[in-house]
Amino acid sequence: MDELKHVAVIGGGIMGGGIAAFFANNGIPASLFDIEKKLAINCIKNLTDPKARIPLLYTQKNARLIKPYSVEELEVLKDADMIVEVVPEVMDIKKDIDRKSTRLNSSHIPLSRMPSSA
Ligand SMILES: NC(=O)c1ccc[n+]([C@@H]2O[C@H](COP(=O)([O-])OP(=O)(O)OC[C@H]3O[C@@H](n4cnc5c(N)ncnc54)[C@H](O)[C@@H]3O)[C@@H](O)[C@H]2O)c1
Numbered sequence: 497m498d499e500l501k502h503v504a505v506i507g508g509g510i511m512g513g514g515i516a517a518f519f520a521n522n523g524i525p526a527s528l529f530d531i532e533k534k535l536a537i538n539c540i541k542n543l544t545d546p547k548a549r550i551p552l553l554y555t556q557k558n559a560r561l562i563k564p565y566s567v568e569e570l571e572v573l574k575d576a577d578m579i580v581e582v583v584p585e586v587m588d589i590k591k592d593i594d595r596k597s598t599r600l601n602s603s604h605i606p607l608s609r610m611p612s613s614a
Pocket of ligand 1: 506507508509510511512529530531535567582583584585589610
């Protein structure tokens with residue numbers, strides 16, 4: 497793959513927020529999905545919280561590169577160059593995301609999964 501133009505991150509928790517911030521800080525737009533859009537919005541807000549020990553987004557401009565979505569809006573995955581899945585370690589959730597990602601994005605984009613920290 498030559499260039500990442502759009503990364504999708506599924507799961508807007510600790511890992512998902514950090515991974516989306518990593519891409520945004522490098523100028524790469526990211527779509528961030530959570531169960532409800534408001535959870536993804538909160539995740540992005542927390543990334544720029546000046547009270548956080550280490551705010552993960554350096555600038556508000558970087559924050560604007562991350563767009564929040566609910567999992568009901570997964571059609572956005574169609575044009576993602578890469579999908580990072582960082583949902584809880586629940587097999588049914590992971591299988592569901594696998595199935596939908598494969599159906600929506602058939603160009604064999606890499607699907608990266610965060611293994612358990614346990
Ligand atoms: N936190 C760590 O230090 C760490 C380290 C290594 C690996 N991991 C792994 O990364 C994964 C995520 O960990 P985390 O700490 O970010 O968890 P977290 O609980 O902070 O975040 C998980 C997020 O996924 C969302 N979610 C649940 N179901 C979803 C669905 N169907 N679609 C979209 N979003 C959904 C939750 O609402 C939550 O916001 C886990 O598999 C964990 O084992 C975590």
